[in-house]
Amino acid sequence: MGSWGFIGLAYGVASVALIGYLLFLKGRLRGAREEFAALEREGGRRTR
Amino acid sequence: MAPLSLAARLHGGVAVLLLAVGIFWGLKVVPPDAFQGDVQRIMYLHVPSVSTAYLAIIVTFCASILYLWKRDLRFDAVALSSAEIGVVYLGITLATGSIWGKPTWGVWWTWDARLTVTAIVFTMYVGYLMLRAFAEEPQAGARYGAVLAILGLPAMILNHFAVQWWRTLHQPSSLLRPGGPSVAPVMLWPLVFNIVAMLVAYSYFLLERVRLERIRHRTAEVRLKRGRRG
Amino acid sequence: MVAELLRRTWAMTWKDVTVELRARERVNAMLFFAALVLFIFNFALGPDREKLREVAPGLLWLAFLFTGMLGLGRSFQAERENECFEELLLTPGDRESIYYGKLAGNVLFMVIAEAMILPLFAILHNLDIWGLLPSLGIVAFLGTLGFSAVGTLLAAMTAHLRAREVMLPLLLFPLTVPVILASVRATDAILNGGGLGEVGHWLKLLVGFDVIFLVVSPLVFEFVLEE
Numbered sequence: 001m002g003s004w005g006f007i008g009l010a011y012g013v014a015s016v017a018l019i020g021y022l023l024f025l026k027g028r029l030r031g032a033r034e035e036f037a038a039l040e041r042e043g044g045r046r047t048r
Numbered sequence: 049m050a051p052l053s054l055a056a057r058l059h060g061g062v063a064v065l066l067l068a069v070g071i072f073w074g075l076k077v078v079p080p081d082a083f084q085g086d087v088q089r090i091m092y093l094h095v096p097s098v099s100t101a102y103l104a105i106i107v108t109f110c111a112s113i114l115y116l117w118k119r120d121l122r123f124d125a126v127a128l129s130s131a132e133i134g135v136v137y138l139g140i141t142l143a144t145g146s147i148w149g150k151p152t153w154g155v156w157w158t159w160d161a162r163l164t165v166t167a168i169v170f171t172m173y174v175g176y177l178m179l180r181a182f183a184e185e186p187q188a189g190a191r192y193g194a195v196l197a198i199l200g201l202p203a204m205i206l207n208h209f210a211v212q213w214w215r216t217l218h219q220p221s222s223l224l225r226p227g228g229p230s231v232a233p234v235m236l237w238p239l240v241f242n243i244v245a246m247l248v249a250y251s252y253f254l255l256e257r258v259r260l261e262r263i264r265h266r267t268a269e270v271r272l273k274r275g276r277r278g
Numbered sequence: 279m280v281a282e283l284l285r286r287t288w289a290m291t292w293k294d295v296t297v298e299l300r301a302r303e304r305v306n307a308m309l310f311f312a313a314l315v316l317f318i319f320n321f322a323l324g325p326d327r328e329k330l331r332e333v334a335p336g337l338l339w340l341a342f343l344f345t346g347m348l349g350l351g352r353s354f355q356a357e358r359e360n361e362c363f364e365e366l367l368l369t370p371g372d373r374e375s376i377y378y379g380k381l382a383g384n385v386l387f388m389v390i391a392e393a394m395i396l397p398l399f400a401i402l403h404n405l406d407i408w409g410l411l412p413s414l415g416i417v418a419f420l421g422t423l424g425f426s427a428v429g430t431l432l433a434a435m436t437a438h439l440r441a442r443e444v445m446l447p448l449l450l451f452p453l454t455v456p457v458i459l460a461s462v463r464a465t466d467a468i469l470n471g472g473g474l475g476e477v478g479h480w481l482k483l484l485v486g487f488d489v490i491f492l493v494v495s496p497l498v499f500e501f502v503l504e505e
Binding site for chain 2: 003004006007009010011013014017018021022025026028029032033035036039040043
Binding site for chain 3: 116168169171172175178179182183184188191192194195196198199200202203206207209210211213214
């Protein structure tokens, strides 16, 4: 594997990690917001 | 419950832009290293990752102390978020360090001092995340995590000395050597730029992750008030 | 004030010692396990005398540490099983004496185990260590102290946790790598004829580690025992 192969591997792994984490984070945020919204609707009360 | 605000989008956009410029600079513009050739360009990824990871750990440490002192859950949110992001960056550091090592030293892993310490610290903070996940309840998890994070920083420093005395294969620290950086100026600036770019990315991740944690806090609060079991 | 702290610490340690004297569970388990470790590693590494001699200090400390882990894992077991944690908190006085008391007990049990492991180790590897006992003893004590200082705190923390048998080692070992490294290197130098002088910087690391964690651990211990 030539130099640029290793470089590609390194940048590839890092990109997968960072983009993957970003998507994971966005997914959890979406889920948490939906859960909270559902909870608020159920109770019909504002929390604050 | 603000939807994804303009500020957050801008923040993320700036991070992506800075990273793109930094990558381009490091991969295309800078000439290859005299000794290591092109492979040395991995440095523009590896060093910013380790800097960001260590900053994340320091943030977790400070936030943990603040949490135990003030008992404000927002500090705990920062501590947990920074630790999680830190683990991601530690993983990237280890992976890129290993990948850099293969063409440079011929092996995927050497017990090189700094990589070894990174591996130990990685285990520490994976342990932190597990500790918090396995705690009997979130408040206990916050307390235990804070204690562990407080122990973690002196442990990390002592680890650095211990492992350094045990092995010294790694290049001596180019940036922090007394007498100034010994990296060539044409390489120093893209390196610093990439570090800054990575730190901006970290700050974006941190804010988003803290936002997530705060939503979870509020959800738990509402449930508590209604007397329902979460 | 200090006398009060010492008295409460002693009370805690004495309680653990008497419980152990009656059941003798802990030390027995530790000794048996240590013997197992020593024998198994000898089998695993083969009969080559030279190779064994090289790794001997590491083997010794493996035996010490795994045995210590076993003891630490049990140090809050009684409190957890009998749900005495709340009682511990009700006892008047600061949390620090609980920590010191538990720490003293843990160090004591670990040292007793080490004192019995060491002769077995010397026999298995044909080492004449009589003259080296003072130096080895100092290193073993400093290492045990550091390991237990962090271990006692983490044992209290993991007592309530799911998967605690895994969590304690997972959390403890990364934190105590400096102790492990320093102890093994110092023991290695001593076994190979160097005096304590040769291992100056490892001893400094051990002492530094011990001091730092003997100060920090009791300070944060109260946060572990809350509610």
